[in-house]
Structure formats: structure tokens, C-alpha cells
Amino acid sequence: MRSWSKALVGGFAVALAVAGCAGSGSGNDSAGQTSAPSGPRTLTVWLMNGSAPTTLTDELHKEFQASHKDVTVKYEIQQWNGIQDKLTTALASNDAPDVIEIGNTQAPKFASENVLEDLTASTGDFNGANWLSSLKDSGSWDGKQYAIPFYAANREILYRKDLFEQAGITAPPTSREEWLAAIGKLKAKFGSDPDFQALYLPGQNWYTLLSFIWDEGGDIAKKDGTKFTASLDSAEAKAGLEFYKKLVEESGTKAPKDADEQTPEQAGIYGGGKVAMFVALPWELATAAKSDPTIKDKTGAFPIPSKTAGKTAPVFQGGSNLAVPANSKDKDLAKEYLKLISSDKYQAGFAKAGMIPGTSKDVSLLEADPINAAMAKASANGKAVPATPGWATIEAGQNPIKDLLTAYLTGAKSIDQATKDANDALNKAFSS
Template identity: 80%
Template sequence: MRVRSRSAVGGVALAATVALALAGCAGSSGGSGEAAQSGPRTVTVWLMNGSAPTTLTDALHKEFEAAHPEVTVKYEIQQWNGIQDKLTTALSGNDAPDVIEIGNTQAPKFAAAEVLTDLTADAGALSGDQWLASLKASGSWDGKQYAIPFYAANREVLYRKDMFEQAGITAAPTSRQEWLDAIAKLRATFGSDPDFQALYLPGQNWYSLLSFIYDEGGDIAKQDGTKFTASLDSPQAKAGLEFYKQLTEASGTKAPKDADEQTPEQAGIYGGGKVAMFVGLPWEVATAAKSDPTLTAKTSAFPIPSKDAGKTAPVFQGGSNLAIPAKSANQDLAKDYLKLMASAKYQADFAKAGMIPGTSSDTSALDADPVNAAMAKASKNGRSVPATPGWAAIEAGQNPLKDMLTAYLTGAKDIDAATSDANAALNKAFAG
């Protein structure tokens, strides 16, 4: 989950021919299943670049091999660019890896194709009682669990403490109204500078939009079994969209209405010293600090506030899951590997690295840093996008949520037309 989310970097959706290839190996174990084997064996693990810290994997592999004589861990770091196609090929072949990391929005595609091992019966041994709800949902399909949570992160409001102090803001906002009030004070204090922005909010930051929609009681889609129907035309979803517009107008943001937080990179804009707030991820502070190292000490954070005072808004939670390919030849070892990775010992290392652990409710290691602490507080109310195979195509292609935002914010469409068109596009993707 980088500047957007690890799950959003996965690449294009699987083509129809790929889906047929995957379906051809559905349900097959491809090897010896879970029966214990004797003699030397190798368990192949594919984790993504930049996910698990090296100190964690080094220690885990050493412990795993010590507990499994004659077993060697073949650890291969994969790149996000092109990983979906690479996984498609690997999962349909006879030399599949034994453990894989997959983005949480990729998981439903592979789960629906039945090329992942059903882990439903193993949930208890894999710390299932502490699974992060958003990632658990993304790893399930048709009532079965095909992937377990690995780690996650979510957005928060990053802000300049010094600017808040100069504007007379004595406490971080804990409601939408307090947020708007803070914006008004910041603009009153620094507004004489034509380059100042109280809040930098690009028009297509749909991750932020989701918080407002969720907070109003709405959602992207309604689920009925494995069927999803878009619901952006609900009164609740429209209310979330209306607040997004209110926020952009109140803040006086100069961010483009037809681009997302990466075009241009919002951390770089914040690093220019003329922005008081932006909605982002904790590690974007380090990116901004490349321009101005003093920003690290000047920056703090608060959870995206709810319309209800004292509450935090639900947040989109991006991240990764772990799964076992159905054709893994070492199912027994793969499950032991997941069990160790899901243990409190190693999940704590993710919290120390500034991530939300996927299989542990203990986020206390994040509390020492106010930026990480705000993310941890918000994580208790994390949500995922619809767990449908069609979502991979939505993110990789022309995202209807982005089009909806731009159309509404620019006045090209009224709210009814914008949400109706987005619904139609989403339903087409869901059906595909």
C-alpha cells in the first residue's frame, strides 16, 4: 500500500482467456495436498517489494526452518508492476509458489476463480478471531475464506502544527464542523498569500470520498450473495459527495478537479510549505520532507472526522492478504508459514514499521508517533471496496468514481446525472 494502496498497484484486470485458464485448475491441489512428507523440501514464498521488513522475514525464515528440519524457504520478492499477470500464469501452472501476497482488491478475482486454497477451516489456527475486518472481507468469496489479512494502512488528515498554532487552533478537529471551522481560521490567518491552501484536496481523491459516503451511512454497492449492485445514487452516497464539494469550496484548494492525489504528487505540494493540511498516508510526510526536512517535526495528524462530533469517519483500508495457491505442492508447510506470520510476535513488527497489523488487534506500537497513532485510531473503523472480481478492472481502468467526482465538481453534470452514470459504469464492471 504505497501512496494509494498496495492493492491499487496490481495492474489490469484478468482477461477472459486468463479466467478460462484459471478455471481449468480450479480446486486442484496439484501436489501432495496436506499429507506430511519426509525428506528435503522447499517452500516458495512470494511477497511484494516493500511489504514485510527484512528484519521480520529474516527472523521468521530462520525460525520456520529451525522448526521444520530439511525444509528450506525460497523467498522471492516480487514487483507490483505486472504482478497480476505473473500470478495468473503461476496459479494456472504446475510449479506454483506455496505462499503468495496479493493486494486486497486483487484477492476476490483469484478467489472467485477457485485457484486459491480454501482456508475457512483453518481460521482459528491463523488468528482468525483478530483478523482486520476490512481485509477479511476482501479475502472471502461466496461464504468461504481464501486469503487472510497481512497488513494494512488507511488515510488520515496530515497537518502543520505551526500553522494551526498561528491560526489559534488549539486542538485537532473531532467533527466535520470543527474541520470546516479550522479551515476558516487558517484562511483568515494566511489567506493574504495567494499560494496558500488550507487543505489540498484534488478532485479525484476517491479514497477520501469513501469516508464521507461511509460516514453518511452509504456505500459503493449493495451485496446479495456474490452479486453487487451499485448504490451511489442513494441519498446517503449523494450526501457524502455533497460534503466533498463543500470541503473543496471551503478550503479554496488549488488542486486540479480532473486529477487524483498523484497528479501532481500531493506530498510534494505539501512539501512546498504553502499547504496546511492534506488527506494522505503516514509515509507521505517523509516524501514531503525531502523538500523541507523540518516538516517531519512540524507535522501531526488526526483521523478523518465524522459528521457526528467526537467520532471518526470510516476509512477505506488498503493493504495486502496472504494466500496459498490451490496448486501448491506443500500445503502443510504453507499453512504452517501463514500460522507463524499471523502470530502476535511477527504482527507486532508491522506495527513497529508503521503499518496496521492484519491479524492482531494490538496497535500500541503505533501510539508513540502521533501520525501513526491517528492512523491506528481510524483503523478500528476500516472498510473495504466491494469484494467482487470486477473491482480489479475498475481500479485499473477508467474509475467511475473519479469520473463522477470531476463531473460533479466542475458542474459538467448535476449530482443526479453524475451518480447515475457512475452507477451504470460500476454495474457494467460488476457484471463483467
């Protein structure tokens, strides 16, 4: 789960011509109808390390096996490191697992290579009417649904309640203007300390940049069918970039302009006690508390504010999807498994565990925790990166949006040149 902000994808190392037999598993008869073989069967499920809580999966598998006679769930936890190559090999083989968890930036690549089962006709069985739109889109390709939403998370602003109070800030900001005003008050109160930072904001935190671009009405790329064309040179995208630069300059952040939020790990910087705010995922607070356990009680959260007062900015919604390999030998069982895990009962379980469930109706369960409540409030306005196989090479390599930020923030390039170069790099990746 914590690997969503990292590259989960890479090039395919196995020639997918091997997968020409995709869809020929024993779950289908010659007429294409689902048939359930008799006798003992094993359903192999691959979920990722750090995703579903063990207590939840234990209950899920017990219930599934109780309602499916002679079926055993073979549950295997996979590691994010190296999963791309492992999935590539497994999906092209005749011994594929039956249910897999994949990062939402992986789904279009696998779907376009015809190694995932088309689930379009079954979406109604999987709580499809309640799916979060950002996760639904990430699991679709060429008008068909190849993966269903599992769970997600989005960024929010974690802040020091005690420092806000001392600076005379009586409520969390609900607009960009109020956010900048809060930064001004924090600097006025604590600015004499040379180590103080009103906001820690690394130069390459491109997920945060996306919120500003989307809030302005811009986007990374425009879509035409299955084709995407980069649009970071639009007036709206440039306005989002300009606001990012304004935040960097006015906040007094000491974060490097040529590195992201993991270099150094921003939660550790916040835990040092000299930072009033940072844009983060909710669980980064636990990392910060390793440096100072008392910081948990001192920390609050609010959604990234919009330029429109009272609204939240759109947020990048990273997460995971569930899919059925085309070479699964037990597609009928796999779909029954997806039906159970996407049910209200288990989606509510994910929400109670602090994750945004794949279905929007249970998001309100996150509101019991003040840190998760901010994430829940913004989740309805979640968005995804372009659902194109070409995105695989972007995060796996040198992300052009990171390069854009560094070039513009350091003055190495003008905004026009920086956005043009980023567009060129993105378009090359989209067409690869």
C-alpha cells in the same frame, strides 16, 4: 505497500481451464487428507517489494526453518509492476509458489477463479478471531475464506502544527464542523498569500470521498450473496458527495478537479510549505520532507473526522492478504508458514514497523508514533471496496467514481446525473 492506492488488478490473460487440476498438489492424498512428504523440501514464498521489513522476514524464516527439519524457505521479493500477469500465469501452472501476497482488491478475482486454496477450516490457526474485519472481508468469496489479512494502512489528515497555532487553533478537529471552522481560521490568518491553501484536496481523491459516504451511512454498492448493485445514487451517498464539494469550495484548494492525489504528487505540494493540511497515508510525510526536512517536526496528524462530534469517519483500508495457491505442492507447509506469520509475535513486529497488522489486537503498538497513532485510531472503523471480481476492471481502467467527482465538482453534470452514470458504469463492471 505504496501501490495500494493504484490499480493492482487487470484482466486474466490465461485461460483458467488450465487450472482444472487445482488442489491436486502432493500435499493432499487421495482421501483429501494432508500428508507430509519425507525428505528435503522447499517452500516458495512470494512477498511484494516494500512490504515486510527484511529484519522481520529474516527472523521469521530462520524460526520457520529451525522448527521444520529439511525445509528451506525460498523467499522471492516481487515487484508490483506487472504482478497481476505474473500471478495469473503462476497460479494456472503446475509450478506455483506456495505462499503469495496479493493486494486486497485482487483477492476476490483470484478466489472466484478457483486458483486459491480454501482456508476456511484453518482460520482458527491463523489468529482469525482477531482479524480486522475489512481485511477479512476482502479475502472472502461466496462464504469461504481464500486469503488471510497481512497488513494495511488507511488515510489520515497531516497538518502543520505551527500554522494551526498561529491561526489560533488549539486542538485538532474532532468533527466535520470543527474541521470547517479550522479551515476558516487558517484562511483568515494566511489568506492574503495567494499561494496559501488551507487544505489541498484533489478532485479525484475518491478514497477520501468514501469516508464521507460511509460516514453518512451510504456505500458504493449493496450486496446480495455474491452479487453487488451500485448505490451511489442513494441519499446518503449524495450527502457524502456534497460534503466533499463543500470542502473543495471552502478550503481554497488549488488542486486540479480532474486528477487524483498523484497528479501532481500531493506530498510534494505539501512539502512546498504553502499547504496547511492534506489527506494522506502516513509515509507521505517522508516524501514531503524531501523538499523540506524540517517539515517532519512541524507536522501532526488526526483522523478524518465524522459528522458526529468525537467520532472518526470510516476509512478505506487498503492493504495486502496472504494466500496459498491451489496448485501448491506443499500446502501443509504453506499453512504452517501462515500460522507463524499471523502469530502475535510477528503481527506485533508489523505494528512496530509502522503498519496496521492484520490482527486488531496489536494496533495499539502504533500509538508510540504520533503520525501513526492517528491511523491506528481510525483503523477500527476501516472498510473495504466491494469484494467482487468485477472490482478488478474498475481500478485497472477508468474509475467511474473519479469521473463522478470531476463531473460534479466542475458542474459538467448535476449530482443526479453524475451518480446515475457512475452507477451504470459500476454495474457494468460488476457483471463483467
